[in-house]
Amino acid sequence: MDRRKSLKSILLGGVASGLAVHGCNPKPAETVDELIPAEKNIYGRTPKEKKLDKELHAKAFFNEHEMNTISVLCNLILPADERFGSTTDAEVPDLIEFMAKDIPELQTPLRGGLMWLDHKCNTDFNLMFKSASEEQQKSILDTIAYPDVAVPEKEHPLEIQFFSLMRNLTLTGYYTSKIGIEELGYKGNMPNVWNGVPEEVLAQHNVAYDDDWLAKCVDQSKRGIIAEWDENGNLLT
Amino acid sequence: MQIIESSQVYDIIIVGSGAGGGMATKILSEAGLKVAVVEAGPFFDPADPEQMTQMKWPYESPRRGANTVRPFGDFDSAYGGWEIEGEPYTNAEGSDFSWFRSRMLGGRTNHWGRISLRFGPKDFKRKDQDGLGDNWPIGYEDVKPYYDKVDKLIGVFGTNEGLPNDPDGFFLPPPKPRLHELFYIKGARKSNIPVFPSRMSMLTKKINNDRGVCFYCGQCSRACQVYADFSAGTCLIFPAQKNGGQIDLFVNCMVREVTTDEEGKATGVSYINKEDRKEYKLKGKVVVLAASACSSARILLNSKSKQHPNGLGNSSDVVGKYLHDSTGAGRAAFVPDLMNREIYNEDGVGGMHVYTPWWLDNKKLDFPRGYHIEIWGGMGMPSYGFGFNPNLFNQFFNLKVGGYGNSLRKDIKKYYGSVLGFSGRGESIPQENNYCEIDNTTVDEFGIPVLKFNYQWTDNEVKQVKHMHDTFEEIFHNIGAKPLDDKPGKEQNHGILAPGKIIHEVGTTRMGDNNKTSVVNKYQQLHDAKNVFIVDAGPFVSQADKNPTWTILALSWRTSDYIVEQLKQQNI
Numbered sequence: 001m002d003r004r005k006s007l008k009s010i011l012l013g014g015v016a017s018g019l020a021v022h023g024c025n026p027k028p029a030e031t032v033d034e035l036i037p038a039e040k041n042i043y044g045r046t047p048k049e050k051k052l053d054k055e056l057h058a059k060a061f062f063n064e065h066e067m068n069t070i071s072v073l074c075n076l077i078l079p080a081d082e083r084f085g086s087t088t089d090a091e092v093p094d095l096i097e098f099m100a101k102d103i104p105e106l107q108t109p110l111r112g113g114l115m116w117l118d119h120k121c122n123t124d125f126n127l128m129f130k131s132a133s134e135e136q137q138k139s140i141l142d143t144i145a146y147p148d149v150a151v152p153e154k155e156h157p158l159e160i161q162f163f164s165l166m167r168n169l170t171l172t173g174y175y176t177s178k179i180g181i182e183e184l185g186y187k188g189n190m191p192n193v194w195n196g197v198p199e200e201v202l203a204q205h206n207v208a209y210d211d212d213w214l215a216k217c218v219d220q221s222k223r224g225i226i227a228e229w230d231e232n233g234n235l236l237t
Numbered sequence: 238m239q240i241i242e243s244s245q246v247y248d249i250i251i252v253g254s255g256a257g258g259g260m261a262t263k264i265l266s267e268a269g270l271k272v273a274v275v276e277a278g279p280f281f282d283p284a285d286p287e288q289m290t291q292m293k294w295p296y297e298s299p300r301r302g303a304n305t306v307r308p309f310g311d312f313d314s315a316y317g318g319w320e321i322e323g324e325p326y327t328n329a330e331g332s333d334f335s336w337f338r339s340r341m342l343g344g345r346t347n348h349w350g351r352i353s354l355r356f357g358p359k360d361f362k363r364k365d366q367d368g369l370g371d372n373w374p375i376g377y378e379d380v381k382p383y384y385d386k387v388d389k390l391i392g393v394f395g396t397n398e399g400l401p402n403d404p405d406g407f408f409l410p411p412p413k414p415r416l417h418e419l420f421y422i423k424g425a426r427k428s429n430i431p432v433f434p435s436r437m438s439m440l441t442k443k444i445n446n447d448r449g450v451c452f453y454c455g456q457c458s459r460a461c462q463v464y465a466d467f468s469a470g471t472c473l474i475f476p477a478q479k480n481g482g483q484i485d486l487f488v489n490c491m492v493r494e495v496t497t498d499e500e501g502k503a504t505g506v507s508y509i510n511k512e513d514r515k516e517y518k519l520k521g522k523v524v525v526l527a528a529s530a531c532s533s534a535r536i537l538l539n540s541k542s543k544q545h546p547n548g549l550g551n552s553s554d555v556v557g558k559y560l561h562d563s564t565g566a567g568r569a570a571f572v573p574d575l576m577n578r579e580i581y582n583e584d585g586v587g588g589m590h591v592y593t594p595w596w597l598d599n600k601k602l603d604f605p606r607g608y609h610i611e612i613w614g615g616m617g618m619p620s621y622g623f624g625f626n627p628n629l630f631n632q633f634f635n636l637k638v639g640g641y642g643n644s645l646r647k648d649i650k651k652y653y654g655s656v657l658g659f660s661g662r663g664e665s666i667p668q669e670n671n672y673c674e675i676d677n678t679t680v681d682e683f684g685i686p687v688l689k690f691n692y693q694w695t696d697n698e699v700k701q702v703k704h705m706h707d708t709f710e711e712i713f714h715n716i717g718a719k720p721l722d723d724k725p726g727k728e729q730n731h732g733i734l735a736p737g738k739i740i741h742e743v744g745t746t747r748m749g750d751n752n753k754t755s756v757v758n759k760y761q762q763l764h765d766a767k768n769v770f771i772v773d774a775g776p777f778v779s780q781a782d783k784n785p786t787w788t789i790l791a792l793s794w795r796t797s798d799y800i801v802e803q804l805k806q807q808n809i
């Protein structure tokens with residue numbers, strides 16, 4: 001018998017038997033259900049969280065023009081990599097759309113910043129930002145992409161704050177995506193047995209393990225043997 | 238509304254299923270007693286795929302793990318947080334207490350840091366040493382046998398170092414330090430600050446046939462699907478059920494009050510079932526409160542009757558008082574020697590492999606009590622926030638900060654894993670005028686009056702935190718690290734975190750021999766009602782510079798043994 005089922009079957013009590021197994025499970029609003037055909041991108045673990053995710057997905061914040069401008073901007077911030085792909089492949093613009101709904105305080109700076117870009121580009125080149133040449137786009141970005149770190153972030157003009165925010169969202173979106181994690185080379189999030197820093201890495205960074213310290217550490221060849229101690233707390237196994 | 242009464246009479250009703258409630262459930266059910274566990278949140282099993290967050294990738298969350306919904310991010314296992322919709326609390330003017338609640342089977346043990354430190358002999362008798370606060374009515378020798386049993390039952394890695402106030406135990410062997418932790422060791426030793434393997438409740442080695450062994454994903458805050466870390470559900474309640482314990486779990490049930498009879502003895506509890514929003518009554522011979530220090534105080538204060546007009550157990554007027562949390566402060570730094578790292582899997586256990594227990598003599602310092610230092614860093618899994626200010630550290634090399642284009646990719650890799658952070662967690666002095674009380678102007682969505690907090694740090698705590706920051710900078714300096722942000726000054730109270738932020742709140746139902754100045758006796762039994770016990774951190778007289786969980790577990794076991802004994806002798 002499946003262990004989890006056996007645990008559930010021994011949950012007793014009038015209320016508990018009904019509730020524990022089904023959890024708190026109010027029916028999600030049907031209107032929201034209808035708008036989202038699949039469960040894609042629904043992560044929430046609880047009914048309330050699932051409902052919130054669905055509601056956020058069901059709404060649109062940016063219009064098509066804004067989304068196109070965001071895509072152009074993301075690709076300028078982090079150009080496509082031949083091997084791993086682009087910010088579009090990593091669905092970064094979609095994440096930015098989602099985060100604008102998830103953290104509403106982001107909405108006005110993002111939307112206003114996009115307007116600033118078009119205004120600036122129209123003024124300088126008589127073109128919308130997304131339609132300008134890469135050279136023209138970069139000439140604008142160069143004026144807002146290098147904040148003076150001596151000035152607190154919140155005291156910069158909006159367009160500089162906007163670009164910093166876009167850069168943050170673009171990089172976080174990319175490096176938390178499947179391809180971004182591959183590119184970064186993060187090696188964890190999988191079962192393994194930690195047995196210390198590789199020798200060559202210790203040498204590279206000019207540090208070493210103390211023998212005394214190592215002697216106290218787990219002998220990974222014995223990790224599967226049940227622990228037993230003497231009466232003084234000395235591990236025997 | 239008609240209150241629905243069950244005819245079943247339980248031997249024991251346990252309110253709350255975290256560390257204290259879980260342990261009481263195990264010990265009391267295994268003694269053959271019929272136990273009801275009443276938990277305000279849903280059933281939770283980290284092995285249930287529907288609830289699991291372990292081994293998820295950031296892109297499996299639409300917000301990439303951001304903390305908009307859960308305070309520690311989408312992948313943290315806590316159902317709850319500092320704020321819970323429909324369950325408010327209030328603060329008196331000038332008070333800024335934050336109250337973290339996890340509404341789920343196992344409570345906060347599902348996501349806690351697993352730092353499992355015994356209190357030492359000095360920690361139980363602090364007044365003897367500095368004249369501040371009060372001594373516990375018990376000493377280390379009373380609790381030691383239970384610490385030993387907890388170590389063996391649950392499993393904790395660490396090392397026997399023979400330290401005077403950080404006692405030895407029955408430890409599993411610790412994991413080897415990570416690279417940034419070796420830097421910490423180097424820097425700390427330069428200032429004669431000792432460093433030891435950390436003491437945490439993950440299984441680096443098999444402890445029994447029911448639980449798995451740690452597979453080093455570093456995600457204990459997500460709760461372990463093979464039960465290789467401690468949580469009350471997986472390590473106490475489920476095994477007790479499996480052992481045939483007569484345990485009825487009442488989940489999503491919010492206790493309102495303890496009911497009492499004409500003699501003032503408890504008869505059970507009344508609770509609101511969150512599903513049907515109706516009020517129910519459960520009958521029990523003994524009531525064990527384990528709802529968390531503040532929740533148990535709230536239940537007592539809301540349990541008013543002719544016999545207990547000031548709230549149950551509150552003839553002393555002490556319930557809610559002496560509320561205290563650990564002090565806390567943190568700082569991070571950029572370590573140039575950790576740039577351009579070779580990437581390998583260093584997830585390790587969830588949290589630090591090394592730590593520094595309190596090491597100084599207060600006679601030479603301008604503040605009482607101590608703190609320990611926790612260490613963080615490394616090449617962790619990216620989640621929301623990763624890549625923010627990707628080349629801020631360029632400023633340390635007089636290079637331009639900001640920009641766009643492919644250079645950012647290089648910056649990301651150059652600086653990945655180069656940050657080292659410290660957190661100080663210290664002991665505060667319990668104050669009578671730091672307290673929670675019932676706020677009659679506000680109720681939660683179940684109609685239960687809520688808590689109002691009154692809490693101010695004193696100069697003692699602020700000075701201690703200032704010392705933490707000085708220590709952090711000294712260690713950073715020793716390894717050539719560049720501290721980030723400015724050191725908080727006097728106007729920021731030297732960076733002391735708001736009370737409640739460390740989630741070590743204790744002391745609201747403190748123990749003592751004198752029923753005028755304490756709520757429970759040394760067995761955590763109410764002075765005012767013999768069949769009511771408190772097994773969360775409410776009875777703590779003082780918090781030590783440790784984390785409370787291991788002591789909650791040991792004391793809950795000790796109290797459970799006492800209950801069994803008292804029932805046998807028909808004293809309760």
